[in-house]
Amino acid sequence: MCGRYTLHSPKEDVEEHFEGKTEHSGDLFEPRYNIAPGTINPVVVRSDAGHRMITGYRWGLIPPWADDENTGYNMINARAETLQEKKTYQKPFQYRRCIIPANGFFEWKTEEREKQPFYIRLLSEELIGFAGLFERWAPKNQEEVYSYTIITTEANALVQPLHDRMPVILKKEDYGFWLDPEQQDLDELQALLKPYDEISHMATYRVTDEVNKTKNDKPELIQPIPK
DNA sequence: CCAGACGTTGTT
DNA sequence: GTCTGG
DNA sequence: CCAGACGTTGTT
DNA sequence: GTCTGG
Numbered sequence: 001m002c003g004r005y006t007l008h009s010p011k012e013d014v015e016e017h018f019e020g021k022t023e024h025s026g027d028l029f030e031p032r033y034n035i036a037p038g039t040i041n042p043v044v045v046r047s048d049a050g051h052r053m054i055t056g057y058r059w060g061l062i063p064p065w066a067d068d069e070n071t072g073y074n075m076i077n078a079r080a081e082t083l084q085e086k087k088t089y090q091k092p093f094q095y096r097r098c099i100i101p102a103n104g105f106f107e108w109k110t111e112e113r114e115k116q117p118f119y120i121r122l123l124s125e126e127l128i129g130f131a132g133l134f135e136r137w138a139p140k141n142q143e144e145v146y147s148y149t150i151i152t153t154e155a156n157a158l159v160q161p162l163h164d165r166m167p168v169i170l171k172k173e174d175y176g177f178w179l180d181p182e183q184q185d186l187d188e189l190q191a192l193l194k195p196y197d198e199i200s201h202m203a204t205y206r207v208t209d210e211v212n213k214t215k216n217d218k219p220e221l222i223q224p225i226p227k
Numbered sequence: 228c229c230a231g232a233c234g235t236t237g238t239t
Numbered sequence: 240g241t242c243t244g245g
Numbered sequence: 246c247c248a249g250a251c252g253t254t255g256t257t
Numbered sequence: 258g259t260c261t262g263g
Contacts, residue, residue, distance in 0.1 A: 001236060003246025036246070036263045063233070064240055070261065074234045076246080087233050087242050108246070110237075115247085152235085165236080212247050214263040232243080236246095250261075 001077050002130070002150050002167035004211065005105035006119075006222060007032045007042065009127055014101050017127040018044045018175065020052030028056045033221045035059070035102075036214040037076040043132065043148050044099040046179045054101075061149035062137040063088045069137070072147050078133060080153045080168055080193035084186060089149075092133035093186065097178055098148055099129040099170060104222065106211060107163040117211045118162050119222050120204045129175060131168040131193060156195040158202050169196040 007014070008031035015021060022028065028042045035041055040056045047053040060072030075088065083093045104121030122128060131151040138144035151168045159166045170178055174192050177183060196202070205224040210216045 001246075003236085005246095034263090038261090038263055061234090065233075071234090073261075077235055079235070087240085089234090090241085106246075117246090149234090163236095214247075228245105230243100230245085233241085246263105248261105248263085251259085 001152050001163070001165045002105050002107075003037065003076060005035050005100075005102045005130075005167075006121075007035060007102050008219070009101075009103055014042065014127060015054065017172075018052060018054065018099065018101060018129065020044050020054045022054040023047070024054070024056045026056065028054075031219075032217060033219060034211055034214055034217045037073055042101050043134065044101065044129070044175075044179065045134065046181055052179065055146075057098075057134055058145055058147040059150075060147055061088070061092070061133065061135050062145060062147045063135060064137060066137060067139075069145060069147075075149050077152045077165075077167075078149045080131075080151050080190070083133075083151070083190070083193075089133060092135050092149075093189070094184065095181055096134045097181075097189070098132045098134045099175060099179065100132045100148065100150055102128050102130055104128070105130075105167055106207070107159065107166070109162040117207050117209060118204055119207045119224075120159060120162075120166075120202060121222070123201055123203050129170045129172075131170050131178060151193055153193055154195050156197065156199050158199040158204055159195075162204065166195060168193045
């Protein structure tokens, strides 16, 4: 799955890679080496005006019927295989698709009742975009909250030894298609939600257990350590 | 019709 | 809100 | 995802 | 054990 990731590239690099301008009040681009569910992070969406926009949403999709924001903690990931069956994700899949900028993500390998964190990124250290969905939650007398989930799929051969699921990493050439709200061919959209297949372009390695605690947030968290 | 669920992962 | 199950 | 809390009343 | 918070 994907329950922790990083985004440490400067704002300018993110805007260039995703071809969008940031429209958000507040610090979205402090370097982050330990992004956890429940926090506000950059997402790329199509604005009403039709151009790509980067804004800040909360990780963990809060469905419109939720009584409180905690419901979002159950929805930090959405399975690609069942998006069209799940009530919570049907409309978001049709109308509210987004891309989540990242530099890499963490997976915990469980072995002999021991959990070890690993980091996965591109060898080139380029930015990557996770396929995501978002939702608007606006209960009476409360301020509206926009939130997102990261779509997961089967692990590719590189990630498989660590974990059997991984986030969907979109190809750069598919960004426009995925974000286009006019695009209603669900099968064509579904076809994009495959395990990342350029495994020779990826690196994965063991990192420090310090990443377990979300209050730790520093470049050392993504440095390789000996096994 | 109304009531009740609505999610993923990992572990057992 | 919307779908499934009874 | 993992870590950490998990309760109430009354008093300061 | 289960929920909340980051």
